């Protein structure tokens with residue numbers, strides 16, 4: 596069995612592992628939710644929302660990778676398996692089928708509201724335990740909050 600030496604104390608390691616694990620699940624599921632809506636959006640604002648959703652997906656995937664690799668770096672194997680994400684994600688479930696543009700905007704405003712609150716809590720939880728992981732989560736929050744603003748602006 597491969598063991599990666601953690602730079603953290605046991606107590607810090609436990610806290611940071613949990614925060615990064617849950618952050619990864621949120622980000623992987625956000626990328627899936629973004630593509631699902633990207634493919635199924637309909638309505639007069641199709642093109643705007645369709646391409647905005649690819650920005651959601653690109654950012655979520657980029658940050659998922661950074662979070663997962665930080666987890667590996669501190670000695671905790673990342674778990675981004677479909678079964679883990681399906682079982683543990685806290686994102687609201689999406690229904691299959693076409694979705695009107697206004698409904699996509701409302702859905703993503705609600706979705707970002709939840710993800711940001713959880714990310715802020717995780718950043719707080721790891722602040723003392725591991726400033727490096729804290730910094731990574733702050734970068735995630737910066738991106739999510741920017742996109743949250745854009746979704747709210749879309750609502751008009």
Ligand SMILES: [Fe+2]
Pocket residue numbers: 633649
């Ligand atoms: Fe596409």
